[in-house]
Amino acid sequence: MRNAWALRIRDGDARALARAATGIENRDREALDVLRELAPFAGHARIVGITGPPGAGKSTLIDSLAAAIRERKKTVAVLAVDPSSRVTGGAILGDRIRMQQHHADPGIFIRSMATRGEAGGLARATADVARLMDRAGKDYVLIETVGAGQDEIDISELAQITVVVLVPGMGDDVQVIKAGIMEIASIFVINKADQPGADRVEQELHAALGLASGTEPPVIRTVATEGSGVAELLDAIEKEEPEKTGALRSCASDLRAGVAIDHLGIAVESLATTIPFYESLGLQVGRRETVTSEKVNVAMLPAADARIELLEPSAPDSPISHFLTKRGPGLHHLALRVPDLNAAVEQLRTSGVRLLNEPRAGAGGHIYVFVHPASTGGVLLELIQESK
Ligand SMILES: Nc1nc2c(ncn2[C@@H]2O[C@H](COP(=O)(O)OP(=O)(O)OP(=O)(O)O)[C@@H](O)[C@H]2O)c(=O)[nH]1
Numbered sequence: 380m381r382n383a384w385a386l387r388i389r390d391g392d393a394r395a396l397a398r399a400a401t402g403i404e405n406r407d408r409e410a411l412d413v414l415r416e417l418a419p420f421a422g423h424a425r426i427v428g429i430t431g432p433p434g435a436g437k438s439t440l441i442d443s444l445a446a447a448i449r450e451r452k453k454t455v456a457v458l459a460v461d462p463s464s465r466v467t468g469g470a471i472l473g474d475r476i477r478m479q480q481h482h483a484d485p486g487i488f489i490r491s492m493a494t495r496g497e498a499g500g501l502a503r504a505t506a507d508v509a510r511l512m513d514r515a516g517k518d519y520v521l522i523e524t525v526g527a528g529q530d531e532i533d534i535s536e537l538a539q540i541t542v543v544v545l546v547p548g549m550g551d552d553v554q555v556i557k558a559g560i561m562e563i564a565s566i567f568v569i570n571k572a573d574q575p576g577a578d579r580v581e582q583e584l585h586a587a588l589g590l591a592s593g594t595e596p597p598v599i600r601t602v603a604t605e606g607s608g609v610a611e612l613l614d615a616i617e618k619e620e621p622e623k624t625g626a627l628r629s630c631a632s633d634l635r636a637g638v639a640i641d642h643l644g645i646a647v648e649s650l651a652t653t654i655p656f657y658e659s660l661g662l663q664v665g666r667r668e669t670v671t672s673e674k675v676n677v678a679m680l681p682a683a684d685a686r687i688e689l690l691e692p693s694a695p696d697s698p699i700s701h702f703l704t705k706r707g708p709g710l711h712h713l714a715l716r717v718p719d720l721n722a723a724v725e726q727l728r729t730s731g732v733r734l735l736n737e738p739r740a741g742a743g744g745h746i747y748v749f750v751h752p753a754s755t756g757g758v759l760l761e762l763i764q765e766s767k
């Protein structure tokens with residue numbers, strides 16, 4: 380590590396860490412470089428999302444949980460996410476006051492994050508700050524978000540373990556929540572168990588879970604204001620097998636450094652009938668070729684920095700013929716250009732992602748690898764080494 384700022388963070392300098400977090404929220408180049416510099420340390424922390432309806436006691440619970448973590452001599456970062464839609468000032472202020480008792484403790488890092496205006500900006504900043512905390516060496520990263528409907532940030536995308544907080548009096552709301560966040564819960568908490576109706580909500584929950592298949596996640600009752608049940612919650616979190624995908628996501632920011640869309644591959648029955656449509660939009664065929672090894676005729680139509688790649692089978696046993704038979708014409712693959720293909724491949728492998736081939740040279744001599752659609756949201760993904 381050559382970056383002095385990054386070195387200070389690894390030395391446990393809390394101010395250097397806080398400054399990096401702010402820089403990352405502001406998409407400051409130097410701070411993002413620090414994040415990349417720390418990449419070798421990725422994957423240490425347990426990233427725990429705490430989600431649930433407004434006022435469920437998430438902040439109070441996190442406060443107690445942080446204290447319990449510190450008692451076990453572990454370090455923790457707390458990120459509270461406040462989408463602009465619900466920033467009244469009160470929530471963040473309340474959290475600050477509550478958290479003040481921890482402020483003297485360098486083992487706890489606390490940050491409230493509000494939206495930066497840009498769509499998806501909060502999610503991205505939160506993810507990167509969480510990665511920073513992981514790479515800085517924190518043992519736990521706790522992220523508070525409001526779930527159920529207000530999906531400014533999809534916590535399950537980021538967290539390895541997702542704790543869904545329910546409260547008495549939710550009644551049929553449990554059924555409603557089921558549609559959204561039931562699936563992502565690794566652990567359920569019934570907070571405010573000191574209030575009437577805890578039994579009822581637990582029954583509703585079990586009924587809802589009973590309808591779903593698979594093993595039931597643990598259900599833990601807490602009274603966050605008194606800290607009861609919190610040790611059990613921490614035990615459950617420690618026992619959970621962190622999702623593998625989390626590790627991949629913790630690296631996404633490095634991959635993103637220079638990632639660009641290279642092209643979109645579209646499988647077509649006939650180039651001759653498809654090309655005129657794209658030409659009518661003002662695109663022009665830049666290159667045509669037949670790739671004999673893949674049995675495909677290719678037409679490349681440059682569009683700004685990327686290209687549209689039309690793929691027509693050149694033989695009945697072409698992979699594109701199979702695709703057309705199975706799925707019909709349409710998006711065949713997405714190709715992304717990455718700055719360091721070998722590093723990307725290594726990270727994907729460590730994360731258990733399915734690669735379809737060893738990196739190899741394709742048309743035009745570029746090196747590429749295919750990633751199975753199961754890992755990418757359903758589309759075949761081609762990763763291409765950016766030419767130096
Ligand atoms: N009786 C009781 N009250 C609780 C409990 N946990 C939290 N509260 C209270 O519930 C209120 C809301 O708590 P918060 O921790 O701010 O809830 P939150 O889910 O973080 O709220 P938002 O961030 O605004 O969505 C506060 O007045 C807490 O003191 C509990 O276990 N029992």
Ligand SMILES: [Mg+2]
Pocket residue numbers: 437438439470474523
């Ligand atoms: Mg809160």
